[in-house]
Amino acid sequence: MKRSALLDQIKKKQSFLCVGLDVDLEKIPPFLQTVEDPLFEFSKAIVEATAPYAVAFKPNIAFFEAYGAQGWASLEKLITFINQHYPELFTIADAKRGDIGNTASRYAKAFFETLGFDAVTVAPYMGRDAVEPFLAFPNKHTILLGLTSNPSAAEFQLAEVAGKPLYEKVLLQSQQWNNASQLMYVVGATKPEGLKKIRSLLPDAFFLVPGVGAQGGSLAAVAEAGLNADCGLLVNSSRGILYASQGEQFAQASADQAKALQQEMAHYLSNFKKG
Numbered sequence: 001m002k003r004s005a006l007l008d009q010i011k012k013k014q015s016f017l018c019v020g021l022d023v024d025l026e027k028i029p030p031f032l033q034t035v036e037d038p039l040f041e042f043s044k045a046i047v048e049a050t051a052p053y054a055v056a057f058k059p060n061i062a063f064f065e066a067y068g069a070q071g072w073a074s075l076e077k078l079i080t081f082i083n084q085h086y087p088e089l090f091t092i093a094d095a096k097r098g099d100i101g102n103t104a105s106r107y108a109k110a111f112f113e114t115l116g117f118d119a120v121t122v123a124p125y126m127g128r129d130a131v132e133p134f135l136a137f138p139n140k141h142t143i144l145l146g147l148t149s150n151p152s153a154a155e156f157q158l159a160e161v162a163g164k165p166l167y168e169k170v171l172l173q174s175q176q177w178n179n180a181s182q183l184m185y186v187v188g189a190t191k192p193e194g195l196k197k198i199r200s201l202l203p204d205a206f207f208l209v210p211g212v213g214a215q216g217g218s219l220a221a222v223a224e225a226g227l228n229a230d231c232g233l234l235v236n237s238s239r240g241i242l243y244a245s246q247g248e249q250f251a252q253a254s255a256d257q258a259k260a261l262q263q264e265m266a267h268y269l270s271n272f273k274k275g
Helices: 003-013 038-050 063-064 067-085 101-114 128-135 151-155 168-174 192-203 220-225 250-275
Strands: 017-021 056-059 090-097 119-122 141-147 181-188 207-208 232-235
Touching: 003 090, 017 038, 017 090, 017 250, 038 067, 038 192, 038 250, 056 063, 056 067, 056 250, 063 067, 063 090, 067 090, 067 128, 090 101, 090 192, 101 119, 101 128, 128 141, 141 168, 141 192, 168 192, 192 207, 192 220, 220 232, 232 250
Parallel strands: 017 056, 017 232, 056 090, 090 119, 119 141, 141 181, 181 207, 207 232
Antiparallel strands: none
8 A cells, every 4th residue: 555545544534543453352242252253253343343433454463373274364354354345444464573584575475465464563673684575565564663662672672872772773774774665663652752752753754653542552642742744643552442342232332432532533633734
């Protein structure tokens, strides 16, 4: 998907919501446990219910891989369903891959060509060799781990290198790689001060921002620190939307949660433009 198509969806829906599909079979409504493919059926229902309010969907690959071949089959069915019925929506494989050479190329082929995702998350620890194979695919996007929200992120990401945090070096260095215009970055919502700093370093980049909702991140703080003229944000919500209800009307409850976030996002987008 071209960046312009994503921008069109953001403008049309007045939303920068990404729905994270971290589907835990132990948490889905009990009545779905007995269907033939509960992973797919639950995910499909969430997609259908929240698509009017979201611009992106992000299946967490680990939550499908955990169930072996059946889980992978469910993932294939899900991405095929989204691409067929909602081709205008941006799809992210939350895979956090990170390897070099031919291995990286095969990961990229798996997610971009075989499965048909628009983007994939990638760990940059091994440097240029681990990322550029993903950037070789036209109109596909590589979402680099930048500054994450987990408690031990400081062990490496905030370590000083030549007087600056390591994450800053990673971000600035990545802008020198081939096809860097296809890069996006993961920045945790629970670190709004870091988000503001990264926006100053990368004024035109798109950020995927997890951590809003169940993890305690503030949408208002994220919008204040991260919005730019093109929006420049995809804010992810997973648990708060997925598990809004355990009843038979779970999908409607999820839609209500997504709509509430979309309406809040519309407010911030409108105020940003006015400012």
